[in-house]
Amino acid sequence: MPLSLSDPNWYPIASSEDLPFRHVYQGQLLGRELAVWRADDGNVNVWENRCLHRGVRLSIGINEGQELKCQYHGWRYANQSAGCTYIPAHPADAPARRIENRKYPVKEAYGLIWSSANDEKPFVPFPGAVGEDWFALRPMPVNAAPGDVVAGLARLAPDDQPADLLPGMTVRLGDVVYFVQPIDAGRAVIRGLLPRTPTDELATLRHYNEQLTRLRDRLERAAAKKPAPEPLQPIYEKVSADLATMPDIAVPRGNTLNVVVKRKWQSADGVIGFELADRDGSHLPTFQPGAHIDVHLPNGLVRQYSITNGPGDLLSYVIGVKQESASKGGSKVLVETVREGDVLAISEPRNNFPLRRDATRTVLIAGGIGITPLLSMARFLDKSSLPYELHYFTRNGESVAFKSELDVLHGAVHIHTGLARDAIQGTINQVLGPHQFANHVYICGPGAMLEMVQETASGLGWPDEAVHFEYFQNDKTIDASSAFDIELARSAMTLHVPAGHTILEVMREAGLSVPSSCEQGACGTCLTTVMEGEVDHQDVYLNKSEKASNTCMMTCVSRAKSARLVLDI
Amino acid sequence: MPNAIDPITRNLWHVVAATNELPIGLIETTLLLDTPLALTRGNDGEPVVWLRSDEEQGDEIDAETIVERLPVRTAYGYTWTCLGTPTDDLFPIPEFAEPDRVNMSCGSIGIHVSAPRAVENFLDMGHFPYVHTDILGSEPHTEVKEYDVEVSEERDEVLATRCRFMQPRAAKSATQAMEVEYVYRVPHPYCAVLYKSCPEDESRRDVIGIFLQPMTEERCRAHLLQSMIDSTSTITDLRRFQQTIFGQDKPILENQYPKKLPLDPRAETPIRADKSAIAYRRWLSQKGITYGVIPQAS
Known part of the structure; x- marks a missing residue:
């Protein structure tokens, strides 16, 4: 039977011991090359062996533990999702689009790594697999058609004990089970399993290796006499049309997804931790450090929470929620009524607080619950061995959230507790010092603290x-209170914004679908380009120079000083 | 099976050898556009190129006896030929003629990749910190700042200007990190020229050319030219520097798949830093080049 690129069977593609930590193994199956790597959490990834950017093999890339880094331009792809998390050529941008490498199903079992060309069939143990402690033999590559290799293996059987041919190019010879990994039309690898670890491992491995070497020599002599079969021609899937054009910086409003509250715990005095996971145990979408999710609450409110996770950690998102006494009902609902096992709708992660990884010095300053995005940033920097300092200001020792997570970081983590306003200012002044080339500071915390840090930094x-x-x-x-007109350049529409209504509301009423998240001028999701007119900025997202440039605005709260605004929508 | 050679490519001048490395009276053999060629130099020092039949590398020959010759040009220290009818003159590099420049060929290096992939790598700054670590770039200075690209209609070439990058050691004569400014020209489908700020004289620019000899659609030879303002380094040092750089690019290029350059915009994922590569791919597409590329399905 000729091989097919769309063969749905599972085949072994490597031995478990081919995948030590921090290594990338080059695998092959059905004419395709695969980059196979084990993350630090043990998960095995089987990806197309090609970076989506310029087609360089990922098997020559660097396994950084939770991310795989391409050798050519340093693009990083996350464990599990194969989503791109970082593009060093544009360190100030979050990869705004979903760039995801092609990945293949994977299963680690019986000392082997198994994969298949598609998701059509679930992995099923081979007959008789269960109950034994399998021991993998040395693999034997053979330059012959996989079907001929199966036939050759079957002929090894003695006359009184014929071989047992199992589905999926599997041959049982007495105790030993052989699998033929079809690499291409004219190439295969024989992978054998013994039902238990032999007493003399080396002698046993050598015995089977010699037997398979003789078989290989016979098969290759026979194959040399036949015309070489035509190799399979793998198809490189095209990237989506929106990835093919040069990106503007725009974040589409993603779909919501349902997650289950896997764990809820008191992380510190006044801070509740929530671990949110996919209901079926799949991984969640790729995120970048600094990203947040919208959480849709049972009472209809939508609130934003930063993801605290480190790189490649996609099996759940961990967020921290402040138990505010004067909560408007958002955090309150989460803290009081949401329990472990409940399902919540969340948005895909969005990043309006991207981390540059090209700084010579990175200072992270957190106030209270503002630790959450900075914990994620610290974990990313930590994993990449980039220098950083994290300064975390809290009211007292009991309110230090995510203490154990902070304890395992290798960077300089300073926790400042119980400082008065003046002392905080003095500390920040000292921590920042005069600005030097390629220094960056990231701040998240209460409004008063942010303003203090901004003023201090500006003064320095x-x-x-x-x-x-x-x-x-x-x-x-x-x-x-103002009323004005907006002209939407790309939509060719002019709308009137009356007092008491926001630009965002007016656009929505006119049938436009525009992204937004917090709708109070804090998160940055509704950022819009201004082409003409003078903006009345009322947000806290844009910095002073961005506001002064009059080229962008947040449509959820900001308005017009002029009678008319022209927006790039 | 090799693709039929498109007429544009067939009628171009192609580089085949560093002229002064061609032995006088002995045969060199090479491949151009899947076509075997034989080369030598006559006693006058002038190169002669013809279609190879049964000649072997190193055979003795008297250039006078070669009757059926291919057209030949010598320029920038290299020998150029054409398998069809040359329509245009070879592109100009006026700096080459400046009297105080050190001009040198820096070797001819075989690469198992198509010529357009090698051109694109030459235009790319984003790989400096990763491939030319601590020479042309180093982490964390990885940013490719906005730059300008145009296709000059008048000169029919891709031109990228205002390209800036932080480099620890931009040239042999550089002693400290500096932000260098590059200008890139692609005046020929398989050749590119870069101008970079010169560490020795702020008012002038060093010139580096890469001329690709497309041997097959998936294999080429890179011929490097340096035209430098450098009064201290020896030619050996300057050559070694350039060969180190190219030696770092070679393994990356040979791990690119597919080996031919895909012209379909959806084949790969461009970012803003790839503006010059995008312009180059479009320019090849519009010219109708099909050799060494995967043309966009129409």
């Missing part, structure tokens, strides 16, 4: 583009 000569911040919320009182 830090330019706006080196000071990155994320507000929890916009504490400013929004003045919605």
